[in-house]
Amino acid sequence: MPTIIEKNIVVIGAGLTGLTTSFYLKKNNADFIVIEQNSKVGGVIQTEKHNGYLIETGPNTGIVGHPEVTELFEELGNNCEIDLPGKEVNKRFILKNSKWEPLPSGLWQGITTPLFTFGDKLRILGEPFRKRGTNPNETLAQLVLRRMGKSFLDYAIDPFIMGVYSGDPARLVTRHALPKLYSLEQTYGSFIGGAIKKGFKKKTPREMKATRKVFSVKGGLSELINALYTMAGKENFILSANNLSVQYVNGKYVSTFLNSDGTDIIVKSNKLITTTGAFALKNILSFIDKEKLSPITNLPYANVVEVVLGFDNYDGFKPEGFGGLIPFVENRDVLGVLFMSTLFQKRTPDNCTLFTMFIGGVRKSNLFERTEAELKNIVEAEFMQLMKPSVFNPNLFKLFWHKNAIPQYGIESEERFKTIEMLKKEYSGLIIGGNLKDGIGMADRIKQGKNLAINCY
Numbered sequence: 001m002p003t004i005i006e007k008n009i010v011v012i013g014a015g016l017t018g019l020t021t022s023f024y025l026k027k028n029n030a031d032f033i034v035i036e037q038n039s040k041v042g043g044v045i046q047t048e049k050h051n052g053y054l055i056e057t058g059p060n061t062g063i064v065g066h067p068e069v070t071e072l073f074e075e076l077g078n079n080c081e082i083d084l085p086g087k088e089v090n091k092r093f094i095l096k097n098s099k100w101e102p103l104p105s106g107l108w109q110g111i112t113t114p115l116f117t118f119g120d121k122l123r124i125l126g127e128p129f130r131k132r133g134t135n136p137n138e139t140l141a142q143l144v145l146r147r148m149g150k151s152f153l154d155y156a157i158d159p160f161i162m163g164v165y166s167g168d169p170a171r172l173v174t175r176h177a178l179p180k181l182y183s184l185e186q187t188y189g190s191f192i193g194g195a196i197k198k199g200f201k202k203k204t205p206r207e208m209k210a211t212r213k214v215f216s217v218k219g220g221l222s223e224l225i226n227a228l229y230t231m232a233g234k235e236n237f238i239l240s241a242n243n244l245s246v247q248y249v250n251g252k253y254v255s256t257f258l259n260s261d262g263t264d265i266i267v268k269s270n271k272l273i274t275t276t277g278a279f280a281l282k283n284i285l286s287f288i289d290k291e292k293l294s295p296i297t298n299l300p301y302a303n304v305v306e307v308v309l310g311f312d313n314y315d316g317f318k319p320e321g322f323g324g325l326i327p328f329v330e331n332r333d334v335l336g337v338l339f340m341s342t343l344f345q346k347r348t349p350d351n352c353t354l355f356t357m358f359i360g361g362v363r364k365s366n367l368f369e370r371t372e373a374e375l376k377n378i379v380e381a382e383f384m385q386l387m388k389p390s391v392f393n394p395n396l397f398k399l400f401w402h403k404n405a406i407p408q409y410g411i412e413s414e415e416r417f418k419t420i421e422m423l424k425k426e427y428s429g430l431i432i433g434g435n436l437k438d439g440i441g442m443a444d445r446i447k448q449g450k451n452l453a454i455n456c457y
């Protein structure tokens with residue numbers, strides 16, 4: 001006989017989104033349960049310890065981009081301590097002709113940098129006077145070419161997009177992928193003028209909680225996950241839930257799955273909040289016709305391999321900064337390198353150096369299919385050429401495969417959002433969240449997770 005549970009709200013998925021939702025549901029004394037297929041919570045966020053190194057196997061850092069991030073850390077109190085990097089964080093490098101060039105951070109550097117052509121540097125002076133775009137589906141590449149020029153696309157926006165989306169600026173639609181940039185142009189008519197005007201605009205105390213600061217958590221991002229899990233009440237989670245499938249019967253959601261011991265569990269609820277990736281919904285929302293659901297489930301994702309390298313004796317390019325980003329036109333296999341031991345203290349044994357690199361992404365997806373041995377050879381060759389140490393002798397060398405890692409908000413996004421709204425009207429209490437909308441970064445996930453909990457009544 002299956003075990004039958006009745007709850008007001010079912011949350012599917014215990015990654016950062018589902019955990020944040022659960023944290024706020026618990027604060028509101030909601031009657032809820034979380035169903036997670038993995039044997040541990042956190043989704044792609046996992047911190048591990050190896051050979052005295054503290055490493056992230058998923059995201060490494062976030063940006064405090066929304067007030068909800070600051071508020072969450074305030075509410076977590078002593079249960080989780082934010083880790084802010086030193087001032088080196090503002091120094092970033094871009095690879096040009098196989099050499100790391102600092103990304104300009106001031107006017108003089110902007111004038112003298114070899115990253116951009118002389119013509120585009122002159123062209124940028126005219127940026128505030130260029131007309132606003134009128135195509136709401138303009139891609140990032142089109143937008144940057146129109147306002148700034150090809151060298152800015154190749155050596156500023158493209159590597160940034162490789163670092164954040166592992167994506168292609170020619171496929172990402174600005175309005176969906178970088179909504180803040182889109183609204184800067186639409187509201188103020190210019191990036192430069194808009195940034196200056198915004199800088200002078202008086203902010204409310206809540207707006208001031210949203211900053212561009214980079215964050216992690218003392219002890220690694222899993223500490224954030226553990227704090228949320230504990231404070232949301234571990235008893236409210238069912239882990240290792242296999243073959244989850246939901247039906248909609250007489251206005252109720254009936255979630256059926258196999259428990260870790262092989263027994264059937266049925267959870268009946270009034271509301272259903274999904275926080276999984278779009279690809280998982282095909283099986284979960286089995287009461288919705290697959291064709292009807294396809295504008296959501298067709299969302300493309302980038303596959304990424306994350307590489308963690310630790311050295312006790314590193315003598316290559318000095319990792320003084322956040323890291324280095326690699327434009328696609330440089331034709332390398334690596335998307336970027338993070339200088340983790342420079343950014344955060346106490347993550348390595350004494351005098352050791354820790355790097356995180358990413359391989360694959362939308363434009364080099366074939367690399368994701370390579371074997372571990374092949375990838376290790378690629379990493380060694382790339383690392384020697386990019387960082388130029390005298391020898392390649394890591395005492396930590398780990399690879400982590402992330403299938404369906406980062407959603408790509410392209411031209412089809414509008415249709416996806418319409419479908420989500422349509423289903424919400426058709427099925428009372430169905431709330432589709434997760435990284436298929438509202439942004440891909442950790443800050444976006446925290447903001448959405450909180451809103452899912454607050455707005456589900």
Ligand SMILES: Cc1cc2nc3c(=O)[nH]c(=O)nc-3n(C[C@H](O)[C@H](O)[C@H](O)COP(=O)(O)OP(=O)(O)OC[C@H]3O[C@@H](n4cnc5c(N)ncnc54)[C@H](O)[C@@H]3O)c2cc1C
Pocket residue numbers: 012013014015016017018035036037038041042043044045057058059060061062063241244275276277280284304306402405406434435440441442443445
């Ligand atoms: C390699 C990588 C690097 C990243 N780097 C950064 C970064 O540097 N900075 C940044 O801000 N963001 C980064 N991100 C993005 C950020 O990590 C994610 O946006 C965020 O962690 C996603 O959280 P989530 O809860 O929405 O999704 P997930 O973490 O994917 O969680 C979804 C959960 O749903 C569960 N689930 C799926 N299917 C089912 C099912 N059928 N039944 C039950 N449960 C199910 C999954 O097991 C999982 O636990 C990175 C992401 C990846 C993959």
